[in-house]
Amino acid sequence: MGESNDDIDQMFSTLLGEMDLLTQSLGVDTLPPPDPNPPRAEFNYSVGFKDLNESLNALEDQDLDALMADLVADISQAEQQTIQAQKEFSQNQNHSASLEASDCSGAASVGYGADVTAVSISQYEDELPPPPDDPMLDLPLPPPPPEPFSKEEEEAQAKADKIKLALEKLKEAKVKKLVVKVHMNDNSTKSLMVDERQLARDVLDNLFEKTHCDCNVDWCLYEIYPELQIERFFEDHENVVEVLSDWTRDTENKVLFLEKEEKYAVFKNPQNFYLDNKGTKEGKKTTEKMNAKTKESLLEESFCGTSIIVPELEGALYLKEDGKKSWKRRYFLLRASGIYYVPKGKTKTSRDLACFIQFENVNVYYGIQCKMKYKAPTDHCLVLKHPQIQKESQYIKYLCCDDARTLNQWVMGIRIAKYGKTLYDNYQRAVARAGLASRWTNLSTINTATPAQPSTGLKTSTTQSNGQIPQAAPRVSTILQEAQRQAETAKVRPEGNQHKLAPPVAIKKPPAPPRRSESPGQAGAEQDFMSDLMKALQRKRGQLS
Amino acid sequence: MAGMKTATGDYIDSSWELRVFVGEEDPEAESVTLRVTGESHIGGVLLKIVEEINRKQDWSDHAIWWEQKRQWLLQTHWTLDKYGILADARLFFGPQQRPVTLRLPNRRALRLRTSFSKPLFKAVADICRLLSIRHPEELSLLRAPEKKEKKKKEKEPEEEVFDLTKVVLAGGVAPVLFRGMPAHFSDSAHTEACFRMLSRPEPPPDPGLLQRLPRPGSLADKTQPHSRWLDSSRCLMQQGIKAGDTLWLRFKYYSFFDLDPKADQVRLTQLYEQARWDLLLEEIDCTEEEMMVFAALQYHINKLSQSGEAGQAASTDPGLDDLDAALNNLEVKLEGSAPTDVLDSLTTIPELKDHLRIFRPRKLTLKGYRQHWVVFKETTLSYYKSQDEAPGDPIQQLNLKGCEVVPDVNVSSQKFCIKLLVPSPEGMSEIYLRCQDEQQYAHWMAGCRLASKGRTMADSSYASEVQAILAFLSLQRAGGGGSGNHTQGPDASAEALNPYGLVAPRFQRKFKAKQLTPRILEAHQNVAQLSLTEAQLRFIQAWQSLPDFGISYFTVRFKGSKKDEILGIANNRLIRIDLAVGDVVKTWRFSNMRQWNVNWDIRQVAIEFDEHINVAFSCVSASCRIVHEYIGGYIFLSTRERARGEEQDEDLFLQLIGGHEAF
DSSP states (O other), X not given: OHHHHHHHHHHHHHHHHHHHHHHHHHTTTTSSSOOSOHHHHHHHHHHHXXXXXXXXXXXXXXXXXXXXXXXXXXXXXXXXXXXXXXOOHHHHHHHHHHHHHHHHHHHHHHHHHHSSOSBOOOHHHHXXXXXXXXXXXXXXXXXXXXXXXXXXXHHHHHHHHHHHHHHHHHHHHTOOEEEEEEEOTTSOEEEEEEETTOBHHHHHHHHHHHHTOOOOTTEEEEEEETTTTEEEEOOTTSBHHHHHTTSOTTOOOEEEEEEOXXXXXXXXXXXXXXXXXXXXXXXXXXXXXXXXHHHHHHHHHHHSSSSOOOOOOEEEEEEEOTTSSOEEEEEEEEETTEEEEOOTTOOSSGGGOEEEEOSTTOEEEEEOSHHHHHOOSSSOEEEEEXXXXXXXXXXXXXXXXXXXXXXXXXXXXXXXXXXXXXXXXXXXXXXXXXTSHHHHHHHHHHHXXXXXXXXXXXXXXXXXXXXXXXXXXXXHHHHHHHHHHHHHHHHHSHHHHHHHHSOGGGOSSOOOOOOOOOOTTHHHHHHHHHHHHHHHHHHHHHHHO | OOOOBOTTSOBOSSOEEEEEEESSSOTTOOEEEEEEOTTOXXXXXXXXXXXXXXXXXXXTTEEEEETTTTEEEOOTTSBHHHHTOOTTOOEEEEESEEEEEEEOTTSOEEEEEEESSSOHHHHHHHXXXXXXOSOGGGEEEEEOOOOSOOGGGGGSOOOOEEEOTTOOOOTTOOOXXXXXXXXXXXXXXXXXXXXXXXXXOOOOOXXXXXXXXXXXXXXXXXXXXXGGBOOTTSXXXXXXXXXXXXXXXXXXXXXXXXXXXXXXXXXXXXXXXHHHHHHHTTSSOOOHHHHHHHHHHHHHHHHHHHHTHHHHHHXXXXXXXXXXXXXXXXXXXXXXXXXXXXXXXXXXXXXXXXXXEEEOOOTTOOOOOEEEEEEEETTEEEEEXXXXXXXXXXXXXXXXXXXXXXXXXXXXXXXXXEXXXXXXTTEEXXXXXXXXXXXXXXXXXXXXXXXXXXXXXXXXXXXXXXXXXXXXXXXXXXHTTGGGOOOOOTTHHHHOOOXXXXXXXXXXXXXXXXXXXXXXXXHHTTTTTXXXXXXXXXXXXXXXXXXXXXXXXXXXXETTOSSOEEEEEOSSEEEEEOTTTOXXXXXXXXXXXXXXXXXXXXXXXXXXXXXXXXXXXXXXXXXXHHXXXXXXXXXXXXTOOGGGTTOOOHHHHHHHHOOSTTO
């Protein structure tokens, strides 16, 4: 039970935290000054929470059910009390607790009902507009008490502050949440509470803590569309709830948590994307041996200038014709402003190019088994579509590449063009999160792979030359030495070294392989819990109507 | 000392007569004759000259120019013997600082004094300091192209020439800001105007002018400007430049270090201007879509720079102003209404309801526009058969979040359509809304635009969006006619949009002004919220993102090859390009470069890359000095570091672009 109970505990604690927030926000008018010390309040709850925790561990599912029912039973009582405007602190607490519970169960209900559904999407109706059967939500937030002696500017200022505060609370109370079921590598699932302000990065961090994986930069949230046979990574800066709210109610789409080395491939081996001489053997040879320093400078050149540099990609790809299963070969070029193709009988100079697509309103996906589904020439397909489109449509564009390498180059190129420097920032955050350790290890392997690489310093030729490149060779080598030294020490005592380099948050736990052993049925237990929440909600609705 | 003579008047020392002309190289200049010996120091000679002229004047800037050797005699402790000067030397005693007319990146003319004796690198640094442009190492001077047709000259109106020849900068002191401009600009109304010219983007050029100006038709044409770069290691005098000549000041190296909107007002503007002219004169190619974005940014920048005249000059710190404005706003809100109203106005979202005609394009449809009752609330558009049915279920409901909004407007035929491409799980659905008049259109259009970005009409930008759309419509009414109406006064030019001034001539040929305007407007909605500097920066970034950005072209002949080819030099690589087709044959990166040599006799540049790759070529379209300097310059620029700040290692630069000894 350990794992899933952990999850439930986590959810409950978040839930209780929310109650706390709600209580505070609803209690603005009763608490004279904005409460400066919420921690105390939280402490009060945590006592309750401990009890809950124990009971959760001890009780069977039926008991959980009963607990839920208890929570729900409070609703009507709380409602009456609030309508009477007898707003005592404890009642507020009850009220908000029940509100939150109903919210949560609402979220869960769809997930259960659809059974296969990975993510339950619900909130839309339950929240905006507020449900008719829950009058509490319709009550506008009570205005802050009017100041009777407000004649001076200071008072106006104080008033403004209060209004601001009230608005913030109002906003906070409206925060939308989803319970997201994330599929792990080992076919197990985890349910997470994701609020609408959380980015994919936050969710990943959350998952890192839950799974005790090694936190390396390749871990990503991954969405798959079984129906369209497409998939892609969430970019770390993307808002998860926003992406998921585009899914339909009966969707088969899933969110996965897995390692994909393609996610940040460009930052590990920029030469594969920036220096790839089209198809020539020579190009491939040189790309393999590139030392860390040169990579860094290539990255800096491409991502740290006034504007980023989009890899120069061009070549013949197959384009699926709208609504047909036939594919046409065309010459495509990637530019920062979009993908272009060379119209028939024209040259590939800028002035002749025709725009195929711009990136503003589309996401790029990998196509899966397009050969089977759409008679694609190869299985290396990329798909461009508006994030909101969920069904087959003529507005989804399919491109097919000759090989996997080209496909990866295009997908990465499109992501660079679309997201720009954000992608690099994401990577750097991911690296920081991964605790730098892996990076140093990388460095050392690269160094040992190419031990005698003199390319950074230019040869000081004895012949009289008019131009010597004054690259600071000593500087470079010291950096490399430093890196090597670091890497070696890292190898000797990996954990000890990390503490020096990494931000303290990053290394809470020693890197451990992701846990794979989980007894079957855990997910089921979770689902039961969800179902209880749902039943409770239904019952509640029944009572009210 | 020199000039001892006997009673009879014979000179008894080894002295001889040296004739020095006073003034700039003018054959009729007055001259003085001195008696000197080979041991005389230059400093002594200078003193004698001044005594001889016997005129009260500040001579401190004067120095001796030796015409035959094309050399300044600047080492005052050297003797005439050491310089090798004999009696036949033609020497001129003239000022080192002389006026020139600079053609700035924004194509305006500016007269200023610059050093004719310092290496050009230094002289440009001084000019940039005067103009308050940071990182002068990125700029250089070119000779003005020879004017072919002088007869047309009288037709062109006299252009305003700005004059900074009177302004003298104290050496070594960082310019102090005064009233938002470097202090030396705030002396007079004229210098202030000068600064405005430097720091404010110019209005779009006359489309006719764009048509007339030469544009490169081929890669070979693009090599032409690069043959005119002056040599950075030698002074202007040595390169045959005379006082009063016209020179072009341009960003030469396309590696713009540390662009900072706050500190780089002039630099940013001039960079923007250079980029804009590059695009308008087709020095760099772009696609149609990209051109529309560039045009929209130009339009936006022009609008802001015209309207910001009063506001911008007064404000010293925009950040503070924003805060003030925000506070004022808040105060007004608080005074004006009870707190409940504030909450009410914040929680109730305005909606639009009206009769509109709707058309849903489908295959095989015979239906045209139909009148519907349309309700637009939050980001959702619902339409009903009639107003009476509004409480019931709508015929269709569309959430406009993430949709594409395309205007389809023709003011003269009173057509105000909004084309919406609305995403839904099933795909995109197209729907056209047809409004009755400008007002209705502006309100609905603004709502649609906000909704497509996920915002509602409660958003603070709604009102300004409506105004912007109305302004656009009025401008389309005025400027849509194209080239027919350049009779407008200067005031009208701020408002009217002649789209032909914003795009390269090839698009003028391709589109009618009527077609161009809506496309520019469409692109404009994505940039409408940018501030002036943000828009300029965005323009520069988009320019930098073009694949052909920052490549300087030269015609060269590679060793072992029988035909001319093009060598492109960019900030990180050399590109070998086929002259006829324009295809890239090969790319070499500077990071793999080990060394390069120039053989001045056969004008050949030889470069060695890693893994023993050797490349050699001779330069055809330009002197191999220029090619050599370009390569060295980029290498130098890549050594810059943020920490070092603005001081530049001049010696390193001169060493890299090299070869003072070679001549």
